[in-house]
């Protein structure tokens with residue numbers, strides 16, 4: 595991976611042109627804007643694992659495009675079937691980079707099916723590679739369109755829940771914005787849309803320890819867009835809710851199980867418990883591709899555990915050691931919020947609300963919108 599400095603203030607995490615991929619190194623934001631050249635699936639895998647690129651939709655797209663770039667520049671002498679098998683194996687490898695977000699494995703499964711199908715009719719491997727590259731490139735535009743639709747549905751729904759002349763103050767967690775996606779964002783996209791509608795008084799973002807996606811990335815996006823916003827420590831969230839200064843919480847998702855249980859950044863579950871206690875609606879905003887109908891509940895979601903260094907060292911592991919040497923560490927990157935604490939799930943196809951006090955009909959919703 596080679597690095598190039600480029601103009602500061604960019605919120606574009608994925609810069610792609612056919613044959614070339616550059617990823618904004620999110621570890622260095624907000625103080626430095628550095629793009630890394632990604633030339634292969636191996637570069638893509640390392641960039642995802644090391645948090646150069648993060649956020650469920652962004653890692654799926656970056657993974658696919660890293661392979662698209664490798665493929666474009668490849669001198670391949672095999673058959674069409676061998677080309678499909680080459681891509682299938684590389685996709686499997688990319689999926690192993692981070693386990694919790696379903697977007698990556700969902701994209702890989704769809705792309706694997708597509709290349710196997712292309713190989714059935716292709717006379718040359720080039721046709722298989724081209725079908726793959728086209729599909730990987732479509733993920734960029736599809737994601738931005740989905741996010742704008744999530745923003746639209748979210749803002750419209752939240753507005754419908756307001757009493758006369760009420761406006762919104764929204765607490766969010768982690769980073770779910772442009773940087774976590776191909777653009778605009780999911781939960782942060784809803785905040786953008788609410789702001790654009792003139793309905794937002796204030797956004798609050800948590801620091802999101804230990805990697806500080808909130809203080810480094812979400813705060814950066816909110817300041818960039820001139821959205822009125824305040825940063826709080828993760829542990830200030832309950833006090834903020836008690837103070838009456840927020841009337842909605844919106845977070846993203848890495849994986850939503852069939853019953854609505856949702857895996858998202860560590861700390862989401864605590865926010866949902868606090869929101870429930872203070873009777874503040876708690877929303878998840880995510881594309882339909884974040885829903886994993888193969889898992890009946892959140893019990894079976896694999897939660898990634900990351901290096902103790904993220905806690906032991908300053909700056910989410912990038913700085914010098916600050917914790918007492920010798921202490922043992924538990925560092926799950928995500929937690930699972932049970933569906934009964936979630937008020938609604940905002941998707942690009944509309945908002946999923948409860949069909950009974952505690953239950954969503956997510957399967958019914960997905961089948962209807964497919």
Ligand code: MRU
Pocket residue numbers: 648649650651695767768769770771774775779780781807845846847848858859860927
């Ligand atoms: O560890 P990260 O930074 O990849 O975690 C990101 C989150 O948990 C986001 O909330 C989620 O991926 C949704 S991003 C639109």
